[in-house]
Amino acid sequence: MRFAVIDSKLVPEKILGSPISRIDDIPEIPLDPQFSFQADLKKILNGKQLLFEDVPFSHEIIQQHYEHGYVTYRKGLITAGKRFVCQRCGNEDKTWFAAFHCHRCNEECAYCRRCLMMGRVSECTPLVGWRDDAEVGSNGRDDVAQRLLQWDGSLSDGQKEAAIRVERAMLEKEELLVWAVCGAGKTEILFQGIEAAIAAGQRVCIATPRTDVVLELAPRLKAVFPNVSIAALYGGSEERHVFAALTISTTHQLLRFYRAFDTLIVDEVDAFPYSVDETLHYAVRQARKPYSAMIFLTATPCRSWQRECREGKRAHVTIPARFHRHPLPVPEFVWCGNWAKLLQKGRLPGSVVSWAKTRCDAGKGALMFIPRIELMEKMLPLFRKLHQGIESVHAEDSHRKEKVRKMREGKIPLLLTTTILERGVTFPNIDVAVLGAEAELFTESALVQIAGRAGRSASFPKGVVSFFHFGVTEEMQRARKVIQSMNKEAEKRCLVD
Amino acid sequence: MGMFSQERCLICHEEMVASATWRGVFLGEEVTGCCSRCLSKLEAIGGETCRICGRELDSNFCKEDLCLDCVRWEEDGDWAGMLDSNISLFHYNDFLRETIARYKFRGDYVLARVFAEKIEEVLRKVPHDYLVPIPLSEERLYERGFNQSEALILEAGREATLLLARIHSEKQSKKSRKDRIHLPQVFTLGRNEELTGKTIMLVDDIYTTGSTIRHAAKILKGAGAARIHSVTIAR
Structure with missing residues (x-):
């Protein structure tokens, strides 16, 4: 659309106007306290950056709120020198822009293709938000006296310490890395801090790279915070317009937020796609308020962060032991020769066969990670010679959910898998192996996560972790070292029995 | 144009290897x-096709060189x-469905270039x-920012003549075949042009039942046009 600045106001103006990105200064309108604004519109826009078409109100009503100082317009696209920069997703890579003759502004109009799936941001697209000030920024609670957290579980000593640190970081608006081993119980350590922040009228967001995690976390948090408004956001979720004190979102959905949260908790910072996608980092930065807390949760921080922790340059807290007070299983390395070549001849390494046979005979469940789908498909019939019930699973498998469920119920003796089951899933009593642990995709963090699948439950805290390999890699050694050092620290801090 | 780069695939954004770049090194390569x-x-549509609608003929569902759908149309006075x-270029498979959805519903205009050369052929x-694009209603045109059929013409380096306008704005995709065929006319002449004896080429993104194209054709023939042909990306 076209806008013009008339009487120090931005007004839609078909003839005289120009695309918003070409207007030098977008006037800020002083708040008109006499104006009675629409509460529903505020709920939708507060802390957001939306397109007109995302907002279920007419242009006239939105414009009216702008003219009274409640709604804000920002440029969707700006030009910096010869480059475009998308203000929603931060994209400035020219291969992600294109242009067309636009019927909204009647000009050649560039648009961002990077975040296109959330609606097109072009040169004539305003990002619509709500005025940012203390009053409108709060989470809207007025019944703070009420006890918010209804949870009768207890924290381990390691969790307790982390929970206190998290709460402090949230209230002091600091940055903190929580480095908690797989199975430490990361979610519970957030409860205390979330309760305190929300009681103080603040807005909290837990962001995670994966939709599965949003779907798993939301009901858990709704159960322990029954009187807190909670929104679960992921691609296609219904709660897009819910204004909530606590938001649980995929990192991707944060692109719709702007200076919304007093605390942003990023779960699994090291997980794909967050780890590699600059857009998502931008989304996280945009979604926090300028003065806000940032909590990172991970079992496997990247090496530069690990170094910063060791050198005292990064505020962090570790939980080196699991909730059940047993040490982490340390992976054993088993050389299995040139398994890929053997596979071409239709055979599996002897050590792998005997490993699998032992598990099948004992009836103990087992997971085996394979580097690639094609290899896995070749192996499945060979493994099935040991036991007909052996299955395989990968990301595009249409029976994926069903197989995971059967595995959980102990109905599959051995499940071959790609790295999709590397994180987030818990099977009670299993041994874990990697075949071809030297493969490039098995990075330190992948291997630590994989090892973290074993010995999860308190009733079966022990599990064997084996890395079958054709040459030990540095990543394998690092993974083992990091697990050992966590165990050592746990012992020192008396967090294991 | 200096601000845009073309070395990446417009659909998957992967870098393109030299031999498959968009410029096409060899003469005649698209x-x-x-x-x-x-x-x-x-998947290109090829082999034996229906004389009218251009779909691949299935020997169980055709009468001479017409598919049964076209037989039904032709039996209706x-x-x-x-x-x-x-002529439709490609089968409307899942991949094309997704690509066209991104093109017109998400508004990824530049995808028109993927099809422009084939259209031009x-x-x-x-x-x-x-050369006449199937029009959008004013609201829909504003909403999308461009007309996906017109964009195909422009990106093919041709001139579009906006002979038609839309009088109905309801979404076609929500209607059954029966509904569509018995729909009152959705188009009107958008401007006065001497059409007597002229041949008109209509452009649309998808041919589904053929009802849109035929409604447009009817208006144009009523205004004197002698022949109506059409081209779509998918069917």
Whole structure:
């Protein structure tokens, strides 16, 4: 659309106007306290950056709120020198822009293709938000006296310490890395801090790279915070317009937020796609308020962060032991020769066969990670010679959910898998192996996560972790070292029995 | 144009290897903005096709050189002979469905270039006097920012003549075949042009039942046009 600045106001103006990105200064309108604004519109826009078409109100009503100082317009696209920069997703890579003759502004109009799936941001697209000030920024609670957290579980000593640190970081608006081993119980350590922040009228967001995690976390948090408004956001979720004190979102959905949260908790910072996608980092930065807390949760921080922790340059807290007070299983390395070549001849390494046979005979469940789908498909019939019930699973498998469920119920003796089951899933009593642990995709963090699948439950805290390999890699050694050092620290801090 | 770069596939954004770049090194090779992997997911319509609508003929569902749908159209006195011929480029498979959805619903205009050269090939083969895009309603045009059919013409380097306007704005995709065929006319003449004896080429993104194209054809024939052909990306 076209806008013009008339009487120090931005007004839609078909003839005289120009695309918003070409207007030098977008006037800020002083708040008109006499104006009675629409509460529903505020709920939708507060802390957001939306397109007109995302907002279920007419242009006239939105414009009216702008003219009274409640709604804000920002440029969707700006030009910096010869480059475009998308203000929603931060994209400035020219291969992600294109242009067309636009019927909204009647000009050649560039648009961002990077975040296109959330609606097109072009040169004539305003990002619509709500005025940012203390009053409108709060989470809207007025019944703070009420006890918010209804949870009768207890924290381990390691969790307790982390929970206190998290709460402090949230209230002091600091940055903190929580480095908690797989199975430490990361979610519970957030409860205390979330309760305190929300009681103080603040807005909290837990962001995670994966939709599965949003779907798993939301009901858990709704159960322990029954009187807190909670929104679960992921691609296609219904709660897009819910204004909530606590938001649980995929990192991707944060692109719709702007200076919304007093605390942003990023779960699994090291997980794909967050780890590699600059857009998502931008989304996280945009979604926090300028003065806000940032909590990172991970079992496997990247090496530069690990170094910063060791050198005292990064505020962090570790939980080196699991909730059940047993040490982490340390992976054993088993050389299995040139398994890929053997596979071409239709055979599996002897050590792998005997490993699998032992598990099948004992009836103990087992997971085996394979580097690639094609290899896995070749192996499945060979493994099935040991036991007909052996299955395989990968990301595009249409029976994926069903197989995971059967595995959980102990109905599959051995499940071959790609790295999709590397994180987030818990099977009670299993041994874990990697075949071809030297493969490039098995990075330190992948291997630590994989090892973290074993010995999860308190009733079966022990599990064997084996890395079958054709040459030990540095990543394998690092993974083992990091697990050992966590165990050592746990012992020192008396967090294991 | 200096601000945009074309070395990446317009569909999957992977870098394109030299031999498959959009410029097409060899004479006659099509200019496309997409990589060979994406290109291979597009299934061209070929072999024996229906004389009117251009769909691949299935020997169980055809009568001589017409598919049964076109037989039905031609048996209907109101519609017989309205459309002379249609050419659709690709089968409307899942990949194309997703690509077209991104193109027109998400508004990824630049995807028009993936199809422009193939469209241009058809335009060269079928002589015509006017090149006419199927119009959008004013609201829909504002909403999308561009007309996906017109964009195909422009990106093929041709001139579009806006002979038609839309009087109905309801979404076609929510209607059954029966509903669509018995719909009152959705188009009107958008401007006065002497059409007597002219050949018109209509452009649309998808041919589903053929009802849209035939409604457009009917208006144009009523205004004197002699022949109506059409080209679509998918069917």
